[in-house]
Amino acid sequence: MDIQGLDYNTQREQLVLPEYGREIQRMVDYAVSLPDKEERLKCAKAIVRLMETKVPQIRENDDYEQTLWDHLYLMSHKQLDIDWPFDVSEAEKFLDKPEALPLPQGGIRLRHYGKLVGELLDQLKVMPDGDERDELIRLTANQMKRDLALWGHGSIDDEKVADDMARLTDGAVQLDLNRFTFERANQSEALPKRANGKKRK
Numbered sequence: 001m002d003i004q005g006l007d008y009n010t011q012r013e014q015l016v017l018p019e020y021g022r023e024i025q026r027m028v029d030y031a032v033s034l035p036d037k038e039e040r041l042k043c044a045k046a047i048v049r050l051m052e053t054k055v056p057q058i059r060e061n062d063d064y065e066q067t068l069w070d071h072l073y074l075m076s077h078k079q080l081d082i083d084w085p086f087d088v089s090e091a092e093k094f095l096d097k098p099e100a101l102p103l104p105q106g107g108i109r110l111r112h113y114g115k116l117v118g119e120l121l122d123q124l125k126v127m128p129d130g131d132e133r134d135e136l137i138r139l140t141a142n143q144m145k146r147d148l149a150l151w152g153h154g155s156i157d158d159e160k161v162a163d164d165m166a167r168l169t170d171g172a173v174q175l176d177l178n179r180f181t182f183e184r185a186n187q188s189e190a191l192p193k194r195a196n197g198k199k200r201k
Contacts, residue, residue, distance in 0.1 A: 016075050017094075020054050028075045041082040048072055070094060110164070112151040113144055121165065125172045137173055141165060142183045158182055 015025055024047065031043040048068045058064045069084060070091035110118075120140045127133045144161045161182070162175035 032076050032079045113147050121168045125169050
């Protein structure tokens, strides 16, 4: 909505370094416009002092003065023609963004069980029969039941877990509920707390 007389930040030019605010950016733009080089430098020094008060924690860095002048150079869009008291040739490193890390959540078939349970179920498909496999089945089944209780996805009865295990292992794991005993799940502890500290009912 465009209302005459109202000036919204969303309609303004995006700030290079928002932490210094729009007023500092306007000062930098003014310094760039000054015709006299000596006046530009004097104005730049005053701006750097103001920048330091805007972000006082920057003083914790040993090279904070270099950083402030680098920031000023970037905020001027590299247009401020002065005799720089510091080398600002590497200032653009502050605008570099790290490469996004690949998320490990890809390929999760049922999100409430998570990636780890999915990997355990895949391992159970190819694992030879024996005590080690039986123990892994026990651990995985109980973890699945806890996950269901925590996230509240439908029923948390034993048949639901047995059905999911059979389906997600392509039938390789068939829990015999007449012989298999689950650990007792405390459903009240699994319920997430609200912001006021009370548990959801």
